[in-house]
Amino acid sequence: MLHGVLATCRSGFEKECAAELSACAALAGLSGYPQTKPESGFCVFYLNEPSGEKIFAQFDWKSLVFARSVFCLAQRALTVGEDDRITPLLANIGDWPRPLQKFSRFIVESADSDQGRELSVFCKSFSKPFSAALKKKSLQAEIWDEPVSAGAEDRCLHVFFSDYSTAYIGISVLKNNSPWPRGIARLRFPSEAPSRSTLKLEEAFLSFMDEDERASSLSPARRAVDLGACPGGWTYQFVRRGIRTTAVDNGSMNEKLMDSGLVEHLRLDGFRFVPPKTVDWMVCDMVEQPKRVAELALRWWADQSARRMIFNLKLPMKKRWNEIEDIRELMSAELKKSGRPYRLLMKHLYHDREEITVYLGPNG
Numbered sequence: 309m310l311h312g313v314l315a316t317c318r319s320g321f322e323k324e325c326a327a328e329l330s331a332c333a334a335l336a337g338l339s340g341y342p343q344t345k346p347e348s349g350f351c352v353f354y355l356n357e358p359s360g361e362k363i364f365a366q367f368d369w370k371s372l373v374f375a376r377s378v379f380c381l382a383q384r385a386l387t388v389g390e391d392d393r394i395t396p397l398l399a400n401i402g403d404w405p406r407p408l409q410k411f412s413r414f415i416v417e418s419a420d421s422d423q424g425r426e427l428s429v430f431c432k433s434f435s436k437p438f439s440a441a442l443k444k445k446s447l448q449a450e451i452w453d454e455p456v457s458a459g460a461e462d463r464c465l466h467v468f469f470s471d472y473s474t475a476y477i478g479i480s481v482l483k484n485n486s487p488w489p490r491g492i493a494r495l496r497f498p499s500e501a502p503s504r505s506t507l508k509l510e511e512a513f514l515s516f517m518d519e520d521e522r523a524s525s526l527s528p529a530r531r532a533v534d535l536g537a538c539p540g541g542w543t544y545q546f547v548r549r550g551i552r553t554t555a556v557d558n559g560s561m562n563e564k565l566m567d568s569g570l571v572e573h574l575r576l577d578g579f580r581f582v583p584p585k586t587v588d589w590m591v592c593d594m595v596e597q598p599k600r601v602a603e604l605a606l607r608w609w610a611d612q613s614a615r616r617m618i619f620n621l622k623l624p625m626k627k628r629w630n631e632i633e634d635i636r637e638l639m640s641a642e643l644k645k646s647g648r649p650y651r652l653l654m655k656h657l658y659h660d661r662e663e664i665t666v667y668l669g670p671n672g
């Protein structure tokens with residue numbers, strides 16, 4: 309039986325993560341309560357009554373905004389002695405129902421917070437003896453330390469340390485989790501890219517679409533519009549794939565990017581620009597009121613100006629969760645009216661700070 313979930317998040321966003329897990333549980337008809345601490349980088353949601361494996365799908369990473377990664381707890385927080393952590397951990401796993409003991413990967417992890425980073429060295433060194441101990445118990449699993457293309461059945465054992473003697477243990481279905489261990493998208497910054505925010509769009513492509521969708525929607529035959537494009541970090545993501553891009557911004561574009569011959573730079577207002585015919589992509593990184601950007605995207609969807617969109621919503625300092633809920637409600641209601649099947653996903657990406665990234669595209 310599963311006792312709840314643990315989600316990691318950006319340090320400082322624990323309140324939003326807790327509100328979201330509570331809302332997600334309520335929607336699934338599950339009662340429980342969140343537990344978190346400011347700046348801890350994670351949140352636990354305990355169920356009042358343990359549940360079956362259906363919660364793997366109910367707390368799906370893709371549908372959560374603030375969870376960087378998520379796993380279901382097979383046990384409430386476990387206190388482990390600092391001189392022998394392996395024995396109690398293995399004894400506990402040995403008591404789990406058989407299906408839960410089937411995992412092909414494992415990870416020993418901590419939060420992305422000040423305390424968590426201090427623990428990460430220990431987690432790394434603990435992985436090796438822990439792996440050997442699992443093997444001895446015929447629970448062989450490979451360490452999950454890089455993105456894997458997971459099958460529907462692939463599961464991962466999580467051992468999450470919140471301090472040196474407290475462990476949260478459980479399982480995630482890798483398909484329902486972030487592609488990156490701990491939800492930390494380690495992407496190489498391309499030296500020729502004009503700005504670091506290029507990594508945001510790359511992470512968004514990898515987070516919101518599978519390999520097949522990426523291959524078809526990001527082929528050189530596609531056309532893109534980038535609103536608020538300067539100096540060109542997002543445009544660069546299209547250009548490096550050979551995609552012709554219209555960059556709309558009053559600022560200056562990176563010269564090398566312009567030399568590619570694939571970019572048309574228009575010094576216009578992104579809120580007024582309308583493409584002469586449907587494009588494959590509209591992306592938008594304009595710093596504006598989130599509602600105004602959401603309404604702009606809805607207009608592009610209603611007019612079929614773009615097939616797919618990725619845009620940032622800058623978050624207010626307070627009531628960030630309420631703002632997201634309001635915008636999602638507004639967008640869902642309007643999108644339903646359009647009658648076209650859509651997929652709306654929102655994520656606080658690893659490379660996002662005070663903002664979230666939204667994907668809107670066709671469903672199927």
Ligand SMILES: C[S@@+](CC[C@H](N)C(=O)[O-])C[C@H]1O[C@@H](n2cnc3c(N)ncnc32)[C@H](O)[C@@H]1O
Pocket residue numbers: 502503505506535536537538539540541542543556557558559576577578579593594595
């Ligand atoms: C955060 S920067 C974009 C960075 C860009 N995505 C990159 O990767 O290099 C925001 C840009 O939005 C532009 N911007 C703000 N309001 C705009 C508007 N109404 N129309 C067009 N551009 C706008 C600003 O000039 C600025 O260059």
